[in-house]
Amino acid sequence: MKNIEFKVASSSCCTPQVPSNTKEAVKEEHASYNSNLPVAIIGAGPIGLAAAAHLVERGQKFILFEAGSSIGQNILQWGHVRLFSPWQYNIDKAAERLLRKHGWQPPVLTELPFGQEIVHQYLRPLAKVPELEPYILLNSRVVSISKKNTDKMKSAKREAAPFVLYVETNNSTERFEARAVIDASGTWGQSNPLHADGIWTREERDLKEHIYYGIPDLSAEQKQKYTGKRIAVVGGGHSAINTLLDLAKLKETDPSTEIIWVMRKKSVEEAYGGEENDQLEARGALGSHIHQLIDAGQVQVVTPFMIEKVSQNDGRIHIQGTANGESKAIQEIDEIIVNTGSRPDFSFLSEIRLSIDPATESVEALAPLIDPNVHSCGTVRPHGEKELRHVDKNFYLVGMKSYGRAPTFLMATGYEQVRSIAAYLDGDLEAASKVELELPETGVCGISSAPNANDCCMPVSSAKTSCN
Structure with missing residues (x-):
C-alpha cells in the first residue's frame, strides 16, 4: 500500500483540496500511517454522502466506498416512488452548504420528490463537488473489516491499531487503512422473508x-x-x-x-x-x-x-x-x-467487536429508544455519537443500519447522527454532545427507510414516507 496525501486548505471552510492524482492513484497510494489516516465511509447514499460533507466541513479526511456503479444506484431501484416527506427534510445541512458554494440551486423545499429526483437533483450533484468526488470510489465493495494485524480475539493495543478494510474492486481485493469507519450501507437488499417466524426456507x-x-x-x-x-x-x-x-x-x-x-x-x-x-x-x-x-x-x-x-x-x-x-x-x-421489512448485513463485520441488541439488531444503546413495540418515528428522541458507539472505538453504524430491524428510522435522524460523529472525530466534544432534531410533530421519515422496510417509516407510491 502507498500513501495518499490529503492536504487541508486554509480557507474559511477548512476543506481538503482536490489532489492532482486520479481516483485510481488514490486507491493505489492509500497506505499505512496513523495520525494522517482518513475516515472510511461505506455507502454513497444520502447518509454516507452527508457524513462526507460534515467531515469535509471540519477539514477531516475521508474515503468513501460504494459497491454500486453509480451514486444512488439502490435508490433508483425504487426511483418511481414518491416520498411524502418534502424536500426540506431530505437535504442535509452541511451537504446543502457545500452544494450552494458551487452554485447549486435547491428544489422547491415544500414539494414531494420521487426517489429518482433525490438521486438526480441532490445526491449526484453532491458527489460531483470537487471536495468530495476524488475520494468517492465506485464499484468498490467492502467485503471485510478488521483491525490491522489484530484479529477479533486480540485485545493488546487493539484501540491503537487502525482499521483495515478489504475492498473488492476491478476484479481484485485491495486493503485500505482508516482511523475510523462509518458504515452507512443501509439494509437495502436484505429483505425479511414472508414467513411469520422470520425464517428463510x-x-x-x-x-x-x-x-x-x-x-x-x-x-x-x-x-x-x-x-x-x-x-x-x-x-x-x-x-x-x-x-x-x-x-x-x-x-x-x-x-x-x-x-x-x-x-x-x-x-x-x-x-x-x-x-x-x-x-x-x-x-x-x-x-x-x-x-x-x-x-x-x-x-x-x-x-x-x-x-x-x-x-x-x-x-x-x-x-x-x-x-x-x-x-x-x-x-x-x-x-x-x-413488504415485510428488512434486516442489516453483518457478514463483513465478523472481525469487529460490535454492540448489537439481540432483538432489534440495532446498535445496543439505541434499542430502548427505537423499539417499534414502544416507539413510532415521532417518539424516537434525537441521538448521536455517544449512543452509536461500539466496543471497537471509532467504528459506527449509521442510518437505517443503525436501527437494525426497527422500521422507525428517519432520514433527518441519520443526518444528525453523522453530524455528531463528525464533530466527535474532529475533537469537538461539545458539538458532538449537543444533539438536536427539527421535525414536525408527527415525525418525518426519509428515503433511507427503503421501500421494503415495514410498518411506519416507508416511502409511499404517490406520496411517500413518514411515519406515526
Missing part, C-alpha cells in the same frame, strides 16, 4: 421468479407480469399500501386482476393510520385511499394471517398458515409481493 427461495421484495414499478415492463393475475401482497405497512394502490390502478385496466392483502395485524383498520387527521396530508390520503378500495371490494383482506409455508403446485403458489389459531390456506396465487 428453500421453498421461498425457489419461488424467486414469482416473489418480488419491495414496491414494483408497474409503469414499466413489470406491468405485464401482474396484469390479469391473482396476486398476494404480504405486509401491513405503508409499502404494502403503496403496492396495493398501484395494483388497484392496474385492476382498472384489467378487472380480472385479483388483489389479496395478507398481513398479521388484528384488523385492517390498524393499517389505515390517521387518515384525514394525519398532520402529513399525503400520508393521511394514503390510508384514506386504501380504506375506500377495501370498502369497494377491490382488495380482498386476509388478516390476521401468519404464513408458515409456501409451495408450488401445477404452476400456482399455495400459502399455508394460521388465522386466529386455526389452519388456513390461500391457494392458486400467481405472484407474491413482499
